[in-house]
Amino acid sequence: MVDYKREAERLFHYTQELRRDFHRHPELGFEEVRTAGIVARELTNLGLEVSTGIGKTGVVATLEGGQPGPVLLVRFDMDALPIQEETEAEYASQTPGVMHACGHDGHTAIGLAVAKMLEAHKSELRGTVKFVFQPAEEGLGGALAMVADGVLENPIPERSLSLHLWNEKPLGWIGVTPGPAMSASDRFTVNIFGKGGHGAAPHISSDPIAAGAQVISALQTIVARNVPPLESAVVTVTSMIGGEAFNVIPDTVELRGTIRTFKPEVRKIVMERFESITKGVAEAMGCRADVDLRSITPAVSNDHEMAERVLRVTESVLPQADISTEERTMGSEDMAFMMDDIPGCYFFIGSADHDRGLDAGHHHPKFDFDEHALTTGAALMASVVADYLK
Ligand SMILES: [Zn+2]
Numbered sequence: 001m002v003d004y005k006r007e008a009e010r011l012f013h014y015t016q017e018l019r020r021d022f023h024r025h026p027e028l029g030f031e032e033v034r035t036a037g038i039v040a041r042e043l044t045n046l047g048l049e050v051s052t053g054i055g056k057t058g059v060v061a062t063l064e065g066g067q068p069g070p071v072l073l074v075r076f077d078m079d080a081l082p083i084q085e086e087t088e089a090e091y092a093s094q095t096p097g098v099m100h101a102c103g104h105d106g107h108t109a110i111g112l113a114v115a116k117m118l119e120a121h122k123s124e125l126r127g128t129v130k131f132v133f134q135p136a137e138e139g140l141g142g143a144l145a146m147v148a149d150g151v152l153e154n155p156i157p158e159r160s161l162s163l164h165l166w167n168e169k170p171l172g173w174i175g176v177t178p179g180p181a182m183s184a185s186d187r188f189t190v191n192i193f194g195k196g197g198h199g200a201a202p203h204i205s206s207d208p209i210a211a212g213a214q215v216i217s218a219l220q221t222i223v224a225r226n227v228p229p230l231e232s233a234v235v236t237v238t239s240m241i242g243g244e245a246f247n248v249i250p251d252t253v254e255l256r257g258t259i260r261t262f263k264p265e266v267r268k269i270v271m272e273r274f275e276s277i278t279k280g281v282a283e284a285m286g287c288r289a290d291v292d293l294r295s296i297t298p299a300v301s302n303d304h305e306m307a308e309r310v311l312r313v314t315e316s317v318l319p320q321a322d323i324s325t326e327e328r329t330m331g332s333e334d335m336a337f338m339m340d341d342i343p344g345c346y347f348f349i350g351s352a353d354h355d356r357g358l359d360a361g362h363h364h365p366k367f368d369f370d371e372h373a374l375t376t377g378a379a380l381m382a383s384v385v386a387d388y389l390k
């Protein structure tokens, strides 16, 4: 079998140059025109069949192996975030207010390195690799847009793979979690309607601010009292908007926030309790509540057989790696929309370097990572693909 670790090391400068170029020129979700152009150029240069404009700014390319076999989808995200970069890196963002603060610049570069390596050894592959470079992962619906544009059809992938650089952990750490790995994300908007009036005459009003405060407190009991103690869930109110003047009780208050869960049965409990607590408490306070709950992404749940394969390949390709099978995060990831239809494995590549201060968290203005994680990610991804299509 090809030594993709050595090949990825040889390609380090290619991958690093691409990553730094993407980092200097970050683009927000569905605006990845320059990035997608470079991706399409590199894939076309490799001789792959490339389609652009899939899910607005996404790019898809297929690589046919030397012999027929299954189709494997490998997905990399490309978008940046609306954050003003505060690193002193010489490759820092040149676009004010936009930054690659999640590492998707690295993912895109890894994807191109993987394509380059696998293309060079395509005669040894039995099947097809479908490369998916996805826009707008950061809450804007890029995966769904690509699915709507047919990314999961023609040819239909049998399994899927994706990865994320992971600055919570140092370089050399690899996270492969069988089963649930990233949470489902739902968002809520609650409008509490009361009866406004003079701040000095609360007895003839129905104060939605007081009701909202009680609702926020009561919502904490969902995780504390309704979710089974060995399960995980988060209910966070992130916004409370209501009232303008110091002496006026407003008519309405709006609450917004997020709900995170791993398992559908836990999600169901949280959703039901959320609605009944909110409406019941508001009513008890003489108000009325409208509840709007919307799903953002399902949970990322790794296929057991595919996760076992990634673990086995990691042990053989990266024998020194510190492997975890326990890493779970309440963060969410829209790859879940592709994995709902195409089972697969989403794994994490440790990327922090504490000694060099490259350890700020994802979405932090000082986020940066050890670029050797690009080599680790590319080597592991290419090896798993080759293992699946051998
Ligand atoms: Zn992110």
Ligand SMILES: [Zn+2]
Pocket: 102, 103, 104, 137, 164
């Ligand atoms: Zn991310």
